[in-house]
Amino acid sequence: MPSQLGFRCIRCKKGFRSASARKQHIRDSADHYICHICPEPFDYETQNELHDHVETEHHICTYCDRPPFRTSKQLDQHDVDKHNMCIVCRKYYRKIQNLKMHKITHAEKNIDCAGCDRLFVTESAMLLHLEAGTCDSIADRYYVTLLGRQCYRT
Template sequence: MAYCYRCERPFRTLLALNQHTYDSSKHHMCPECTGDFKTLYELREHLVDEHDGCPECYDIFDSESDLQDHLFEEHNMCSICNQFFKSPSNLKYHQLVHREKTVKCFACYRMFVTKSAMVLHLEEGTCKPGIDVDVIDDLATDCYESHKYLDNDGDYKCPTCAKYFRFMSGLLQHAESDSCDETLRWKHGPLAVFLRFLKTRV
């Protein structure tokens, strides 16, 4: 007679007990050794600490550095806080929280990580009185490069991939991402021109 002390259940055979430990939600078995853990968290910690194993897919690696490379490349793990993300773009967006705020608001003292975040701050009306999304939209229309990022109906459109956005901040965030080749780094680009125009008007 076999017995599971954790679940307080008897089993007729050792084979039945083994099957129970692999099937039960109260047992989390290590694929590399005989370790049996109460929680999935404990199993994942064990895999990483004892076997250089991936806590996401349970693959085992020859070294800690190989494991780290795998986590970064296959599971989009943040190298700073070790959180996992569903896609590289989600990881990149998350990594903004770790970046230093170097972008100063054009109208107040506040600092931001990105230019799109600064423009969103202006659109939301949280800056000085009189600046809100309507003002930003009007200035976007007044800029001499507006025909490159506004369509005939006045909707924001990426100059490169023609994707539409409701707000200028969304278009700028798109340009800051890797979604397409549009960028704010080219000083003669229409969005970079708009930002310089905006700076002189708010």
């Protein structure tokens, strides 16, 4: 004979008297992330996993009340245009300026450090490396200042 609480929630280990009570708990709990579009509900571990599922499987923008897109490519373009999404790593930014700054991280590193073998995306990043003392070179403060002036003139 099953115990009074024979139906356990796999995620939070709570017990329920019936399968329907457990199902209602999963559907209504803030600790569970359910796709309400799929015919068979699945409990995702995080809000991000659910978000990714809804966008990839159902092509629905989770940020605005727009009808579903026909393809994931259309949804991606919408996210880039309307929600400041980085097309490379799929991170979202509230402001376009933040996205522009972020895009630099994906740029090719082709600036050689003046003192070691490291490569940088921008000259200012290389200068920060020198100023921070993380370079093995013997560049002194005077040299770094001159290099900085030279970089900002060009």
